[in-house]
Amino acid sequence: MxxxxxxxxxxxxxxxxxxxxxxxxxxxxxxxxxxxxxxxxxxxxxxxxxxxxxxxxxERRGQEDRAARARAEAEAARTESEQLATARRELADAESAERRARMEAKRAREAVDQLRARVTEQLAAVGQSEDVVRRQDVLSKLLHQFTVFEIDITGADSGERVVNHCCYRTDPFVEAWSSCGVVPAESEALREWVRQGGGGLEDVLRRTRGGNAMTIIRQDEVSTFDLRLSLKVLLQERFADHEIYDGGISIDRVRCDGGAAQ
Incomplete structure (x- = not known):
């Protein structure tokens, strides 16, 4: 086993x-x-x-994107706030300018009313007919709506050449004239003279009552031939809203050193 x-x-x-x-x-x-x-x-x-x-x-990109969007939204909000503030300032300035313009217009109307009253009294004192006084009143009312400028060119012959003196006034009721310098006779020099302000004419002609203005240009017989027509064309180009008229040849000689028309 x-x-x-x-x-x-x-x-x-x-x-x-x-x-x-x-x-x-x-x-x-x-x-x-x-x-x-x-x-x-x-x-x-x-x-x-x-x-x-x-x-x-x-996640980092998401955070960066969110941060970028937040910055963009903040910048947009800041820009919008600045634009709103600017618009408010401009509106306030415009309202202030409008108030000043209304006050000036009111003072101008009051001055015209006073002048019209004095003229009416003077005409009545010298025995003018009531019809003349009525026409004078109509003219005064017209001057409430329209600004009328008068430009008068007076020539002075020095023997060698003619010197064209320029005078203007902005109220037909006032005798005093102001000087706008010497008007060149040559076309190019005249155009440049107008472009440079025309001896102060450009600033004066812009002072209208709501854009309603008419300008009348005259010259005497001594001044350069048809100089008023050349000046009329150039002024019409710069002041399309004015009605500029050819006043023809003036008989009266104007003295524009602050004195009265003669």
Whole structure:
């Protein structure tokens, strides 16, 4: 019996070898699986890190975009506020200018009324007919609506050439005339003279009552021939809203050093 048991023990050796091989194979497989799992885990960690980096970058871009939008909205609000403030200032200035213009217009109307009353009294004192006084009253009312400018060119012959003196007045009821210098006779020089302001005429002719204005240009016989017509054309180009009339040849010689017409 002892021989049988020893014989059976010897028969288990091949099975042990097989078991060892199987265990080795299993160990190898597990090692490979563990290696693969480690690589996959590393890959997953890398992907997770990339995803986190992308998320962080996206959040940063989102924050930057929100900050940029907030700055743009703040800038737009500031610009709108400044524009609103500017518009309010301009409106206030315009209202103030309108009030001043109304006050000036009121003072002008009062001055004309006073002048008309004085003229009426003077005409009545010298025995003028009531019809003349009535026409004078109509003229005064017209001057409430229209500004009338008179320009008179008086020539002075120095022997070598004619010097054309310019005078103007803005109220037919006032005898005093103001000087607007010397009017050049040559066409180009005359055009340049007008372009430079015409001896103050340009500023004066812009003082109208609501744009209603008429200008009458006359000259005497000594002044350069038809100089008034050349001046009329140039002034009409610059003052399209004026009615500019040719007053022809003036008989009276005007003195415009602040004195009266003669």
């Amino acid at each position: 002892s021989r049988r048991r020893r014989h059976r023990a010897l028969d288990m050796l091949p099975l042990l070898d097989v078991f060892m091989v199987i265990l080795f194979v299993f160990a190898t497989i597990q090692e490979r699986e563990a290696h693969v799992s480690t690589e996959e885990a590393a890959s997953l960690r890398d992907e997770l890190a990339q995803a986190r980096a992308q998320l962080t970058a996206a």
